[in-house]
Amino acid sequence: MSAAPEQTAPGGTEQPGDVLAEAGERVLEGGVGLTEEQVRRVLALPDERIPELLALAHEVRVRWCGPEVEVEGIVSLKTGGCPEDCHFCSQSGRFPSPVRSAWLDVPGLVRAARQTADTGATEFCVVAAVRGPDARLLAQVRAGIEAIRADGNPIQIACSLGMLTQEQVDELVAMGVHRYNHNLETARSHFPNVVTTHSWEERWDTLRMVRAAGMEVCCGGIIGMGESQAQRAEFAAQLAALEPDEVPLNFLIPNPGTPYEDYPVVEGAEALRVVGAFRLALPRTILRFAGGRELTFGDLGAKRGMLGGINAIIVGNYLTNLGRPAWEDLDMLEELAMPIKELNRTL
Numbered sequence: 001m002s003a004a005p006e007q008t009a010p011g012g013t014e015q016p017g018d019v020l021a022e023a024g025e026r027v028l029e030g031g032v033g034l035t036e037e038q039v040r041r042v043l044a045l046p047d048e049r050i051p052e053l054l055a056l057a058h059e060v061r062v063r064w065c066g067p068e069v070e071v072e073g074i075v076s077l078k079t080g081g082c083p084e085d086c087h088f089c090s091q092s093g094r095f096p097s098p099v100r101s102a103w104l105d106v107p108g109l110v111r112a113a114r115q116t117a118d119t120g121a122t123e124f125c126v127v128a129a130v131r132g133p134d135a136r137l138l139a140q141v142r143a144g145i146e147a148i149r150a151d152g153n154p155i156q157i158a159c160s161l162g163m164l165t166q167e168q169v170d171e172l173v174a175m176g177v178h179r180y181n182h183n184l185e186t187a188r189s190h191f192p193n194v195v196t197t198h199s200w201e202e203r204w205d206t207l208r209m210v211r212a213a214g215m216e217v218c219c220g221g222i223i224g225m226g227e228s229q230a231q232r233a234e235f236a237a238q239l240a241a242l243e244p245d246e247v248p249l250n251f252l253i254p255n256p257g258t259p260y261e262d263y264p265v266v267e268g269a270e271a272l273r274v275v276g277a278f279r280l281a282l283p284r285t286i287l288r289f290a291g292g293r294e295l296t297f298g299d300l301g302a303k304r305g306m307l308g309g310i311n312a313i314i315v316g317n318y319l320t321n322l323g324r325p326a327w328e329d330l331d332m333l334e335e336l337a338m339p340i341k342e343l344n345r346t347l
């Protein structure tokens with residue numbers, strides 16, 4: 001990973017043949033992700049082929065990632081009042097959304113980390129609604145990590161604090177941060193329609209520094225922000241070029257007060273096609289069910305997604321939208337006979 005990949009034009013030459021048969025050879029047998037053009041064809045599969053797609057995606061994830069599921073909890077250290085204008089985000093201070101600015105104190109962080117570890121999760125992600133961290137925020141993260149360790153909690157700590165300078169990347173490494181989340185959100189060609197206060201390339205630069213410094217890279221996005229099917233395929237290809245350790249897959253929650261408040265919720269069958277297609281594009285990556293899954297899938301769909309290529313989930317509450325209780329997801333994993341990844345083992 002060095003320079004941002006060249007932007008590819010939507011469209012392209014359609015290849016004849018059955019894309020799932022091609023995926024069987026290329027992805028399942030070879031462990032190589034689908035091309036952008038092949039992802040486009042998967043996304044165009046008719047509804048009646050979705051079970052076949054999900055079965056293949058599940059086989060791919062078991063073959064190349066193993067049977068385990070990674071469970072993660074997240075906590076918001078600084079909520080709301082963000083100066084950026086990401087159109088999906090209720091934490092932007094630029095929209096009249098009901099989320100107000102708030103900070104969590106260090107004892108609150110320690111409690112949240114403990115509760116997360118008690119669910120069996122291996123990863124605890126500290127999130128802040130900011131363009132990038134300032135000295136005060138980094139001091140709070142440092143104090144939080146020290147207090148979590150003083151509590152005897154060995155959980156791996158991830159951070160999501162926006163765009164970073166090289167100095168800040170180095171600071172996080174020195175604090176022992178294991179993984180850094182920074183989403184590219186959507187295809188490069190669609191990004192200017194979603195965010196105007198910073199560029200896709202600025203996000204890419206942070207990810208490049210994070211990778212070079214040795215932290216694991218967590219990078220995903222949100223489906224359902226007005227992107228075309230071709231742009232979904234473009235996004236999958238751009239993620240594949242990034243080679244992230246983890247891809248959180250969110251489905252838009254049309255939050256009140258945001259520019260996307262009237263956008264439709266992604267329909268379940270379409271969302272399942274996206275899950276299967278992203279797994280086939282990223283056969284070796286941790287693919288995490290993140291925000292929006294309750295709204296988009298409901299209970300049944302969540303199980304189908306778990307059996308369609310997903311191998312990680314966020315349990316408990318998301319930042320500004322309540323998720324379902326952690327035990328419901330843990331019960332679901334038990335019912336599906338999916339073992340939870342233990343601490344200090346990589347998928």
Ligand code: SF4
Nearest residue numbers: 082084086089092129
């Ligand atoms: S997505 Fe992040 S950077 Fe964008 S407005 Fe929300 S908190 Fe700010």
